Amino acid sequence: MDVNEVLRRYRFLTRSKLLRYLPARQPARYLYDLLPTYPLQGGKALRPALCLATCQAYGKSAEKALPAAVALELLHNAFLVHDDIADAAVLRRGRPALHAAHGVAVALNAGDALAVFSIRPLLDGGLGRLSRPVLEEFLLLARETLEGQAMELGWIRDNSAAVTVAEYLAMVAKKTSWYTVAAPCRIGALIGSGGRADVARFTPFALYLGAAFQIGDDLLGMAQHRGPDNDLCEGKRTLMLIHLLDHATAPERARLMRFLGLTIQARRSEPVEWIVDLMDQRGSIDFARRSLVGFADAAAAAFEPAFGDLPRSEHRDFLEALVRLFAART
């Protein structure tokens, strides 16, 4: 099975339908022209894929879950627009961030509109009597994500030197595990089972896979530390940074906290190579790599309780293969 090929297929299916939910209305220049920008720029569409594959693993067609997959992807793009404002990001997928191209005010408003439009597919009849429980899942996933996001943004704002690995994992449980894995699986299972699935079963699988995914993202961000939007300049409390703050010498730690205490604009004109080197020397990168493997292994073990009682199918196989794909991100 070519996991990436299946991911592409799900993405194509989702994106084709998604564009129909972004109307060509007025005001075009200040609102509607902006809305397809991020959805058209790529991204793996991982959340729709998880939702559609889980629905299929439960024996229903992908079309049944397509409205929910489209809603997930629209909301995701709304979050990306607001995240880029919050992070003062310069680029998104190699092109100017929406607020960089159109100003913060107009972009913030466009993000709000994407969020509002994300509800529409859930109400358009495709989900039938499951419209309401899926909407409830949506509100829950939005809450979890915003709570995780608040933790991360608050730590950056306060330049917190005391974030623990446990706090990091509590944040990841919300803004990655719930948002990216648990909610898409729960929604796919609800639709695939006609509302009968016990959706709590996905929680351990999602926790581990989400943690593996986030740590992979942290590592990837560190490998791209030469870009303007790297995690170090953004002050992100990555697993490596938390480990380093715990294992650096006092002078190293003081220098690190001085760097993190600068404004984001000032951090962007400072060298960061020494931090990456220090992470390497103090074993922080190795710690993150080993953590990723550990969480990926745990996710693989949690696959059976989550999906094991479903009949074997290419869809179940795809979900299982995704775990290996994430583990390979080291």
Next chain:
Amino acid sequence: MDVNEVLRRYRFLTRSKLLRYLPARQPARYLYDLLPTYPLQGGKALRPALCLATCQAYGKSAEKALPAAVALELLHNAFLVHDDIADAAVLRRGRPALHAAHGVAVALNAGDALAVFSIRPLLDGGLGRLSRPVLEEFLLLARETLEGQAMELGWIRDNSAAVTVAEYLAMVAKKTSWYTVAAPCRIGALIGSGGRADVARFTPFALYLGAAFQIGDDLLGMAQHRGPDNDLCEGKRTLMLIHLLDHATAPERARLMRFLGLTIQARRSEPVEWIVDLMDQRGSIDFARRSLVGFADAAAAAFEPAFGDLPRSEHRDFLEALVRLFAART
């Protein structure tokens, strides 16, 4: 009838219930502690009052419409948080704007949370089978508001010198008439009539009353031009500014466009008294005052087709008296 006393009663009723929808959860410091800030700081709660009074004018109790009134007020506060970021406002009702107190990133996220929590009262059972049509009204009002907001923010961003009175009224029709008058009346009528009311009947009334309300707001903003968040510094295309750009001499117009072309921070350290004087000399303030009276008169005349077939009641009287209250804002 003491209109302000009735407004206070509706506000108290709405606010008491609203606070129950803002849970005391973690993360408190970076999210949940922030959410009641704006709802507790006052404001007239005009939208809830219109919704509750319309429901009562249709013969149902205010309690029936209370979930919708709470949802309207929560969404309004979400918009206020995002508006303050978009306008780079310093204050909100005399206290630091949320982003000024907590940083843009954390405040933006809190605004998103208020918007997500605004949906909850609509689903909690109180609205019964009207939950779905009221939710549809909610999505419609959000769309209209974001469209109007996009127009206003786009004109400011592009420092547009060519906004016409017709364009201004098209913007006001969305961001004020629909949002502040039409949607609350439509939702109140839906609930008060058990879903039978023809809600299109409120459109002319809402258009005129919304225009009167917005122009009153423009005039009030000009009277408070010494504050840091005045409309001139924010570059708002008020009715007076549009009139002035049309009636100023070429040198005056050039000077005005130079001022408006500055950054908001630069505009804040510039004198604006001369613009207010010019608006006075060129008849712009008088034009706005006469427009307000004209729209208030039109709203009074449109009251009958909107509410005239309902039995006379204190609630209908309150709604009629609101029109006079708005007209008195000159």
